[in-house]
Amino acid sequence: MTETLTMHRPTTHPAVRTSAASLPVLVGIETRKSLSTRSGKALAAAAVVLPSAAMGLAALSGDPFGSASGPIAAVGIFAALMLMALGVLSTAGEWTHKSVQTTFLLVPQRGRVLTAKALSLALMGAVLAAVATAASAGVLALTFGGDPSWDGALVAMTTVTVAGAAFAVIGAGVGAALGNAPAALTGLYVVVLGVIPVAGVFQPHIASWVDLNNSALLLAQGQEETKAAVVMAGWVMVSTVAGALVTRRRSVA
Amino acid sequence: MITVSGLTKKYGDRTVVDDVSFTLEPGTVTGFLGPNGAGKTTTMRMMTGLVAPSRGSAMVDGRLYVELPNPGAVIGTLLDASAVHPGRTGRTHLRLLAQTIGVSVGRVDDVLDLVGLTDAAHRRIAGYSLGMRQRLGIAGALLAEPPVLVFDEPANGLDPEGIRWMRDLLRSHAARGGTVLLSSHLLGEVEHTVDRLLVIGNGRIVADASVAELLGAEGTAVRAVDPAALALSLEAAGFHVQHGADGGLVAPGTDPSQVGAVAAAAGLTLVDLRPVQRGIEDLFFQLTTVA
Numbered sequence: 068m069t070e071t072l073t074m075h076r077p078t079t080h081p082a083v084r085t086s087a088a089s090l091p092v093l094v095g096i097e098t099r100k101s102l103s104t105r106s107g108k109a110l111a112a113a114a115v116v117l118p119s120a121a122m123g124l125a126a127l128s129g130d131p132f133g134s135a136s137g138p139i140a141a142v143g144i145f146a147a148l149m150l151m152a153l154g155v156l157s158t159a160g161e162w163t164h165k166s167v168q169t170t171f172l173l174v175p176q177r178g179r180v181l182t183a184k185a186l187s188l189a190l191m192g193a194v195l196a197a198v199a200t201a202a203s204a205g206v207l208a209l210t211f212g213g214d215p216s217w218d219g220a221l222v223a224m225t226t227v228t229v230a231g232a233a234f235a236v237i238g239a240g241v242g243a244a245l246g247n248a249p250a251a252l253t254g255l256y257v258v259v260l261g262v263i264p265v266a267g268v269f270q271p272h273i274a275s276w277v278d279l280n281n282s283a284l285l286l287a288q289g290q291e292e293t294k295a296a297v298v299m300a301g302w303v304m305v306s307t308v309a310g311a312l313v314t315r316r317r318s319v320a
Numbered sequence: 321m322i323t324v325s326g327l328t329k330k331y332g333d334r335t336v337v338d339d340v341s342f343t344l345e346p347g348t349v350t351g352f353l354g355p356n357g358a359g360k361t362t363t364m365r366m367m368t369g370l371v372a373p374s375r376g377s378a379m380v381d382g383r384l385y386v387e388l389p390n391p392g393a394v395i396g397t398l399l400d401a402s403a404v405h406p407g408r409t410g411r412t413h414l415r416l417l418a419q420t421i422g423v424s425v426g427r428v429d430d431v432l433d434l435v436g437l438t439d440a441a442h443r444r445i446a447g448y449s450l451g452m453r454q455r456l457g458i459a460g461a462l463l464a465e466p467p468v469l470v471f472d473e474p475a476n477g478l479d480p481e482g483i484r485w486m487r488d489l490l491r492s493h494a495a496r497g498g499t500v501l502l503s504s505h506l507l508g509e510v511e512h513t514v515d516r517l518l519v520i521g522n523g524r525i526v527a528d529a530s531v532a533e534l535l536g537a538e539g540t541a542v543r544a545v546d547p548a549a550l551a552l553s554l555e556a557a558g559f560h561v562q563h564g565a566d567g568g569l570v571a572p573g574t575d576p577s578q579v580g581a582v583a584a585a586a587g588l589t590l591v592d593l594r595p596v597q598r599g600i601e602d603l604f605f606q607l608t609t610v611a
Contacts, residue, residue, distance in 0.1 A: 081430070083464040084422025087389040096419050103416070104407035165403035168370060169460070172397050173420045175369040175386040319370035 088174065093183035098191060101157050110156070111191070114149040114231075115199045118142035122203040126210035136219035139204055140287030143227025144280060146199040147234040148259075150192045154238025155251045157184050158310065162246035168319050177314050181243060185307060188235040196231020200224045219289055226287035233299050237279070240306030244313045277301075321345060322468065322499065326376035327366050329359075329523075337362050338523040339376070344501055346467070349494045351514035351531075352503035355608050359523040360503045361399070364472055368397055380468070392421035395468040396461030401453040401476070406446035410437055410456050413445060417460045431459040450477030458486070468499045475506050487513045511535070511600040521608035535598055539572035540579045543592035553586040554579065570596060 088096070101107045121142045132138050158181075161167035174180050204224060207215070238255065245251040259279050267274035267281075275281070275294070279302050282295035322344040329337040337359040344350055354360050365371040367378040369385040380388060380395065388394055404413055414428040432438045435455035440448065448456065454477050461469060469490065475483050483506075490500050490513055504510050510517070517534055519527035527534060544550040547569055551561045554571055559582070562570040571579050576593050583590050 080465060081423045081427045081463070083393045084390060085393060086422075088420055088422060092419065096416055099419075100405075100416060103412050104405060106407065160405070164405045165400060166405045168400060168403040169417065171370060172368055172399075173392045173417065175388070175391060316372075318372065319365065 087176075087179075090179070090183060090186070093174065093179065094187045094190070097157065097180075097183045097187035101153060101187065101191065104156075104160075106156055106160075107153060110149055110153045111195055114146045114153070114195050115202065117149070118146045118199045118203040119206045121145060122206045123210055126207055132207070132215035134219065135204065135207055135215040135217045136223040136288050138207060138215075139200060139220055139223040140227065140284050142203045143196065143200045143223065143287060144230060144283050146196050146203075147192070147227065147230040147283060148256075148280070150188075150195060150231050151234040151238035151255065151259075152252060153191065154188045154235040154240075155242035155255065156238075156248060157188055157242065158239045158314075159242030159246055159248040159251040163248040165320070171319055178311065181239075181307075181311055181314055184239050184243075185236050188239045189232040192231040192233070192235030193228050197224075197228040199231070200227040222289050223287040226283065230283040230287070230299070233303050234279075234283075237302050237306045240303070240308075240310035243310030244306065246313070246317060322367070322378065322380050322501075324363070324367060324376070324378045327363060327373050327378060328375040329362050329366060329371065330374045336523050337366065337373075340520065340523070340525050341376075342518055342525060342528055344468070344499050346497050346499050347494055348515045349490050349500040349502060349513055350516045350518055351510040352501055352518050352520065353505075353507070353510060353604060354503075354520035356505075358520045358608065360520055361472055363520070364399060364470060364501070364503065368395070368399070368470065370399075390422060392417070392466065393464045394466050395470055396464070396466040397470045398454075398457040398461045398474055399470075399472045401450065401457040404445050404453065404456065407444060409442055409444055410448070410452075411441040413456065414441075414460060414463065418463055421464050423463050427463055431462050434462065435459045451479060451482060454478055455482070458489075467497070468501075469493060470501045472503045473505065474502065475504055475509055483509060507600045507604055517600075519604065519607045526607045527603075534603055535600060538598045539570055539596045540574045540576045541568055541570050541592070541594050541596045542576075542579050542583070542590060543568045544583065545589040545591065549586065550583060550588050550590075553582050553588065557582045568592070 102111060122138060125138060161170060170180060171177060201224065204220060241255050242248065242251045245254065263274055263278045267278060276298060279298060282298035285291045286295035286299065324340060324342050327337055327340045328335065340363055352360050362371060366373045367385065377384060385391060411428060411432065414431065415425055418425055418428050432441050435458055437452060437455050437459065440452060445453065445456065454474060458474060474486055478486060490502060494500055502514060511531065514531060516530050517527060518525060542550065547567055551569055554561045559571045559574055562572065564570060576595055580593055
């Protein structure tokens, strides 16, 4: 591609902030970063739209629902799993595209960057999951999927909102720890949706303590709340600590 | 002022940067030269906190880079033009940088105009050529008009007009009291842009001096109607003489006035008399081969 571009001499003297960017400013920047790429926009849109579409299809073509909380939880966790990818791309995507270099040149305190990313992902995850679950509940109500009981629906919707935040933060933590978007996405989904459920066939007790997906479903349906909350919190803790430790030490090529 | 003291980087048993020390003064453009793998980029990355040094430090006005509250306001850095997300547009990329540094969003249009990317600003960076990415990187580094510029191979991919523009930019930045560190493998370009040369070979600094000192006169080239008689006269005057293949003579360590005086005293006719300067390429290979 041949282009004729003209360059000029600098003439201005801009006003510049002398202090560091505040945490809310960094959170806003990280949010704009995530939503300024096609992959980020597509994931955010899919997380909101696809659960409603799935709910509509299930309500129209499947057996009548006895309870609303079950299908709301199921399609809500589907949204949370997509938000996990948004989290992975926010951290691992920066390493894959090397844009982390610019990020750390401008904010060299890596812990502040990761904190801003985690808060941004928690916020986006919660908001997008809340919209997704509200929309899917609306679809269920409109399609009258068997005129289900709405007992527990609010708990399910609240859990989906929390799971949206948690899954996005887990994705960001794992992405930061691995520093490679394809590896983090593949590894995370293989473990969460493949290895752990298969392990559950042979070692159900052990697997139940690490099964993130099933814990979110149980929590949304008001079952084994304490254990499920511990499993989700454990995933958040381990992934963010691992991401922070690795990011702190890793050289930026 | 930037002070680099004893910077060292080891990967296992391999030392890629070995006890590198130098200072960068305001008002100067310093060229950072060295062959591939000599340690230029690693040194620059240690200076900017991207790579942790095994030993030593780099201070910016007495502070480590990572201690600067808003580094983008102090140092404009371009290390790798491809280190951008290809899915964003050029304008979005610069807006994110502007918000991080804390300059007005309007400044984005200024720097886009400055580097000639206004018409391409709405396009995704994935469609940019290498030269356009370099311009985008330079635009990002100039957002806050920082006093210090650190550029690693900024001329890569730039066309001749762009290279001349960048040379003028760096020279005028230094003329206004700014500090510039410029690494490049384009030796001729460096020679015409920098005031001072840092040469690195095998991870160690092998030369740190002004361009004038390093590339100063090496001797005198002279051609005479009777070269044999001139050679005898010069040797009689105590000068060493080297015979060129084309009949010309070189008297190392002399200046043309000394050679001219010997020829005049002997009544010899000269057809050419000029100082011989060591080229930057010769200097580069001499220093880095020894290292």
